[in-house]
Amino acid sequence: MNVQVLFGSIELGMIYAIMALGVFISFRTLNMPDLTVDGSFVLGAAVSAVMCTSGHPQAALGTAFLAGCIAGSCTALLHTKLKIQPLLAGILVMLGLWSVNLRVMAGKANIPLINKTTVFNLLDGTALETYATMIIPAAIIIILMLLLYYFLKTELGLVIRATGDNEQMVRALGCNTDWTILIGLAVANGLVALSGAMIAQYQSFADITMGTGMVIIGLASVIIGEVLFGIKSLMRRLIAVVLGAMLYRLVIAAAYQLGMSPNDFKLVSALIVALALSMPVIKERYQIWKKRRENHANHLGEERKNA
Amino acid sequence: MLKIETITKIFSPGSINEKKAIDNLSLTLDKGEFVTVIGGNGAGKSTLLNCIAGVLETDSGKIYLGGEDITYMPEYKRSRYIGRVFQDPLLGTAFDMTIEENLAIAYSKAKTRGLAPGIRKSQSKLFREKLARLGLGLENRIQQKVGLLSGGQRQALTLLLATIVKPELLLLDEHTAALDPAASRQVMDLTRQLIMEHQLTTIMVTHNMKNALEFGSRTIMMHEGRIILDLQGRERTEMTVEKLIEHFSRKSGEVLDNDRLLLI
Structure with a gap:
């Protein structure tokens, strides 16, 4: 594996790690199999591509996050208010998002971003320009990990985590589990959409099919991380998820180099x-x-x- | 304090499995009163607690707590005033979180949870003190996950979670039934200690007739969703388990032959 491929995998790994953190929140923290991910990833990419085209690459990331939050909230409401099983609620929203995503992309299945300004142009003109694709994802993933760590230790964060353990206990201690599930799934899908938004800018296109199987990739990252790096403390778990996502990319790159078909x-x-x-x-x-x-x-x- | 007015709860109404779990039941508790509840299987003891806690909505009647009508208040809102301990030790705590985190969740019970830190230094100290008073050595294991605790330790911790913010009403649903005799005794002693200390208004469902007479200031016996016996004062102090069984047979017209009721 040459250095370029190695660096490329690490960069991609860090961006996909954002998505893996989202999957960690839904699957592990809330203990809820949320399949919205495949759709909210593309939603983030679509929003990002459209906003890059109109010249707002930074705002695109924030908007994509919010769009993902809305998608996650829909899944949560289908589950909590209408009592649809989490698995099915996620699939329904994922299905609906296909049409929404095409709407966002103005009916086009693919939006190229060649020669458009992206967040990776932020360091242009500085000495770090060449390393922008490494530095920017690294900075974002570190900030997100710290924010998430803090969030999961807040009063709200604690009850969200407890909801995944024992919903009855959370209700018995005066907290509405419909609310904790809503916030949890919103944040989870917000992160997934943010990851999609970054990927679109990184690889210079958004495609309607780019989310297929995303939830499994996220879950694979979470599990690889857990097995190899442990689950002892919360911080350790978050680091494990990020490293798991990067390792997954490296394995894929190695397999590709060894001649496996994509x-x-x-x-x-x-x-x-x-x-x-x-x-x-x-x-x-x-x-x-x-x-x-x-x-x-x-x-x-x-x-x-x-x- | 607690006023229940002619509530009825019917399961699967209209079907062949229709069951009147609570039948026109009324009950009033004074502040600080400690009531024990006994009765056979299907007498409606747990259903009564679930109706009070808001897990189940009653079909008719009214429930007031501290003068406020809580008949249609959702479970999580009532929980701000009501502390609960369940029979299953797994139900009262979050197993994958630390003892400290569990206590912090209980401690923020009365308010809306926001983005403030979940555990503050000052709280940590308070939690240690409270745990030390359980006498189980848990104050030294505050960073350990609850999943590592035994059933008795979990029930003791759940009792603390239910009372760390003083509840207006404490509901105990056979909370020692799943424990071995030694742990059961320990949790019962702890229960009494906490109730006395905070002067808690309490309803305790128990399968142990001896406990029912030994603990608290009033005992009610339920049968087929109704209260068939309400013992207080001298009548209660003079009551024995044998006489209680006799009472049951006379009032219900049935012989008490329930395996789960401990007669001694």
Whole structure:
């Protein structure tokens, strides 16, 4: 792997890490399988592309975040007020977002941003210009991690985390879980949309299909991070998610260099997540199998002794 | 303090499974009163607590707490005035969060949670003091996750969560039923200590008849959604478990043969 590819993967990894943090909030903190992600990622990219075209690349990021918040709120309301299962609520919003995203993109399936000013032009004319694609995502992900860490330790943050653990307890302690779920899913999808907005500016285009499988990539990042870097404290968990997202990109880049077709990436992602999710069961089975084998061996030994 | 006026709760109305869980029940509690509730399975004890707490909405009747009509107030709003401990030790706490974080959530119960820090230094000290008084050594494990605690420790912690902001009413739903006898005793002693200390108005459902007579100042017996016996004062102090069983048979016309009721 040459340096350029390595750097490129790290940069992409940091941007996708924003999305992974969003997935972490919905799947882990709220304990809610939120599939809105595939749609809200494109929503962020679409808003970002349109606003870049009209010359507002920085404002595009904030607007994309807010748009993602609205998408997440819709999923939350479908679940809490209309009692639709979280999985289905997410799929419904994701489906609806396809049309919304096309509207945002003025009916075009693809918006190119070649030669448009983006946030990555912020350092133009300074000594750091060449490293802008590395410095800007790094700065954003560090700021977001710190903000998220602080947020999850606030009064509101604590009840959002408790909602994922035990909704009944949260209600018994005077807090409306409909509200905590709404805020949680809004922030989660806001981050996902922000990630989409950055990706669009980074790769100079937005495409209506760019969100497909995003939730699985996010989940894979979260799980890789948990397995390799641990879940001990909240800060450690957040760092693990970010590192997991970067590692995922590196693995994909390595696979690409080794000649794997990009068409197969989604299958590989699905397999990684399936494997990671089944790990506890596989471990348990292995333990049982080992125990039985030992038991059997002991039994044979006894029989031999007796004979 | 608490006034329940002829409430009724029917499950699955109109179906063949229709069940009148609460039947025209009225009950008034004075401030500081500690009532124990006994009765067989399906007598409506838990349903009564759930109606008071707002988990279930009553079909008719009114519920007042401290003079305020709370009949249609959502559960989470009532929780600002009502502390609860459940039978299942897993239900009272957030297992993946630290003891300190659990206490902080309970401590901000009466207000709207915003973006202020969840735990302040001064609170941390208060939490340690409160935990130390449980006598379980939890004050030294404040940064540990609740998932590491035993059932008895969790129920003790849940009691503290329910009372750290003084509630107007404390509801205990067989909160020692899932514990072993030693832990059960410990949690019951702690319950009494906390109730005495804060002069809490309390309703405690129990399956243990001895506890029902030993704790509190009043005992009610429920059967088929109604109160069939209301013991206070001398009548109660002279009551024994044997006489209570006799009462039950006479009032309900049934023999008390419930496995879950501990008669001793």
